[in-house]
Amino acid sequence: MATLSGKSAFVLVLVTGVVVPGVMNYVLSVVLGQQMLGRIVWTLGFGMMIGVIWYGWLRPLDFKGPERDPEEAERKVKD
Template sequence: MADSVDSTDEDGGFFTRDKLLLAVIIVTGIVLPGLARRFLGEAGYDGVGAVVFVLGYAGMIFLVWYGWIRPLELTGPVDR
């Protein structure tokens, strides 16, 4: 029975480790900087909150690019 579970993950099941990690990075890259921005804004540090949000969001985009998009080998059509 364990073999069938392993084979579905390798065959591209919906909840693979890469997909879950990607979802966690995206959610934390939006939610945590957003919460920090709100709390800093309520404390009177609206500019600092905006910088924290931009850096957190940009960091998330960089991680997604570095981990999932950069390794792809995208090529155009090959002449035959």
């Protein structure tokens, strides 16, 4: 079985999270006449995609700035 790279997995999750709920929304809303159920399915599917992207790719990122060397900071204050 082939493994997916990080970019490929991200694109697969993104496309699946938009296409599958969108098609289900169309089928439920237009074909079967269940507009509210179609909206619920689309919202839950899209929301789950956002959650997977956050958990898999955004949560692990470390958004800290670079740490300053205390000695360097003291030298700049003295100058």
